[in-house]
Amino acid sequence: MNIEKKISEKTIEALQSLYSAIVEKVSLEKTNPDFVGDITLVVFNFLKISKKKPEETATEIGNYLKSNIDEVVDFNVVKGFLNIVIDDSFWLNYFKSINGKPFIDLTRAGLPTNAPTVMVEYSSPNTNKPLHLGHVRNNLLGYSVSEILKAAGNNVIKTNLVNDRGIHICKSMLAWKKWGGGETPESSGLKGDHLVGKYYVEFDKQFKVQSSKLKAEGVSDEEAEKKAPIMLEIQDMLRKWEAGDKETRALWEMMNGWVYKGFDATYKMLGVSFDKTYYESNTYLLGKNIIDDGLAKGVLKRRADNSIYIDLTADGLDEKTLLRADGTSVYITQDLGTAVQRFEEYKFDKLVYTVGNEQDYHFKVLFLILKKLGYKWSDGLYHLSYGMVELPEGKMKSREGTVVDADELMQEMINTAAATTKELGKAEGLSETEAETLYRTIGLGALKYFMLKIDPKKKMLFNPAESIDFNGNTAPFIQFNYVRIQALLRKAKEDYFKDNLEILDASTDIPSASLLPKEKQLIIQLYGFNSTLNQAANEYSxxxxxxxxxxxxxxxxxxxxxxxxFKEEKKDLILFRLQLSKTIGIAIKSSMQLLGIEVPERM
RNA sequence: GGUUCCGUAGUUCAACUGGAUAGAAUGGCAGAUUCCGGUUCUGCAGGUUGGAGGUUCGAAUCCUCUCGGGAUCACCA
Structure with a gap:
């Protein structure tokens, strides 16, 4: 029952019949509200075929459509725009067909057996500090895109690649070892990731002290940073880690354990989850094996010093080194390896990397190398590149302490939601746990919506004061309308249909004549749900x-x-309006689910 | 410097991918609401889409130049 499809097919037919021309496809759009009609066909493109004026062409096509499609009851022409009027009964019939039914199915059971497999990687934190605002955007985006792709009929695998090793991880380890005095999350009362982050900062502080001391002694800047004693110590620590030194590994495992516990709490609060978690400590050696293959194919080359590189200058990029002269691998080598491994494991159709746009170049190079190495599936790789999050005072800088911590931010949102709700007296009659749940639903909903309503590709300005706003284009406003609908349904249950709520799902027949313009508009919007979902999936947005x-x-x-x-006299109209409201409620809830936002029953 | 992304009401964002008079929200001003929940609704003001050319029936969108801002350009991760 897709009216656009019908119209475009018949339009192609019309063009053939009227002007004996073959056209592959035509594009339709929603009629501008200022004009009469539901769907608009722009005929300018057909003037070459018709060899007639725009108005004349549009009228001829309009006549053809009107007499060949039952649902087309009228049309009007403005310049080259053919505005088509669809019969109200079509919209009413459409509404009957969806009344009370779910809009989406996020379970795997709902998928066809040949559903494409899409892996979505997101989050991918470092285990040396807690998550901040930038990570929040990443997590919300990755999770929401996963849900959208699921609803659009893909078999989605959400993955997290944890950066749990390397020189930066050693920094917090060394600082804790030297100055931690055995402090633990339990002894300090600090969340594990925050505790580790504290020592990461401590390292940086001590490092600055040491290097500036050296500089004062006349050592050059560069030398001073290399020769600072703790800098030498972490390099030693990294070597020990790589050699599997027991003591170092034990420290590493203990501190990472703290961090994971902290991350789990943050993820839980954010409402995100993963089907599979990879750790770089297991994957950082991958990729070397495909180097030989690349050399044999002549795609990769060896320099005189034995380092391996690929020449991408013909593609407008640079030369990229893949193995150092000493045979060790660089970051991108590991990414090559993990991509290959993941394909072998899951045979994915698509792999989506949710990573900030400062790595645009990296992914361009990565995908191109895989393509040159002959991996056909590399066409299915996609970099979901999102813009940076900025604050009203500028960029977040850890050195200036302007980093917005994820845990603190979420708690603030919840507190504000609580304060506002109490102030309005809306929390009365709720138990303490119910109230807590409500505050979380509203506060986190506001935060999530604020970040997700902006096109991922664009950088966004995060204004804490506005994010917490409850009016206008915000989640609480949307949630509030959902709640109103539930209040309506409760009233219907208590006063009107007396527990006979099934009647809401039964089909009613109201005459098309009594369909209000606004009601028609709402049904048309419901009708647009699927194409909106598809657009969101195609654009990862x-x-x-x-x-x-x-x-x-x-x-x-x-x-x-x-x-x-309820003031309406005709009972079938009351019922219809309740049904319409209920279905709109379902559409709202479904849409919010796709954004990872919950809706309350009362607020 | 090379590459690349961005620039739209005071502010934060849209604009169905080249379509009609560029829309919302917010802030400002003026109103409404005996009602199923006021976290509501209505109206007004606010724009040379950074600027200049070009392409065509038609440009915020495509091309060229220019101004301003960001990112990136390691044998770092």
């Missing part, structure tokens, strides 16, 4: 969903305001 659901909630809000339901 939760923002598309966010805009959709806000629009829907806003339109409903106006409808709710202008159309008293």
């Amino acid at each position: 939760p923002a598309v969903i966010a805009n959709y659901v806000y629009d829907l909630a806003k339109e409903f809000s106006q409808y709710y305001h202008d159309t008293p339901i």
